[in-house]
Amino acid sequence: MASNVYVSCFVPYSTLPSFAYLNNNKHLMTTTTNTFSSIESSGSDHFFEQSTDFEVSDFFSFEDWGNEQQSMDFGSQGNQNFGYQGNELYDFGGSSNIQNEGENSRAVRSGKEKKERVALRMKSEIDVVDDGYKWRKYGKKMVKNSPTPRNYYRCAVDGCPVKKRVERDRDDMKYVITTYEGNHIHDAPK
DNA sequence: CGATTTTGACCTGCGC
């Protein structure tokens, strides 16, 4: 049921001190007062909505994620701001095949349902962008065919199951890909 | 000196 949403963002080099955080995985918003948008969970789908006070050019803009993605198009909007699963390149869970629901081995073993995952791709010189939460690093791994490592973080709040991993886009090192997984059981600590 | 990071070992699923 959970799907992966790819949001491709451009962030100026003067990256904001805080970029974005996930609020119980339903809304993706900046930590500033300017809410830019939301990702709504609707049944099995995520969809992206621009809020009225979202200034695309001002803050950052969404750009085409790329043609190489087998992305499903959402709705009828012409330009595709994000892709939807179906991408083994980043290994976010296989194809958009319902059979792959249980792809997460640990989730299957523990009987939990598949965790929500949202990936952000943004242009940034710094690797770990402040997203309002406190994280503790627990692993680092080189990924095949990528010159840069992937870093694993867990939410520092005790009992909170949220994880994220951070890596650079292997095709364009100017981009950082941050993948969030799970729902916070608390508000942002900052 | 407690908290966090580092880093290699370990574990598991998957493809062959």
Add this chain to the structure above:
DNA sequence: GCGCAGGTCAAAATCG
């Protein structure tokens, strides 16, 4: 069944 790749653990090292 084996090896690879990705994810996690945990002891040691480092940080503040």
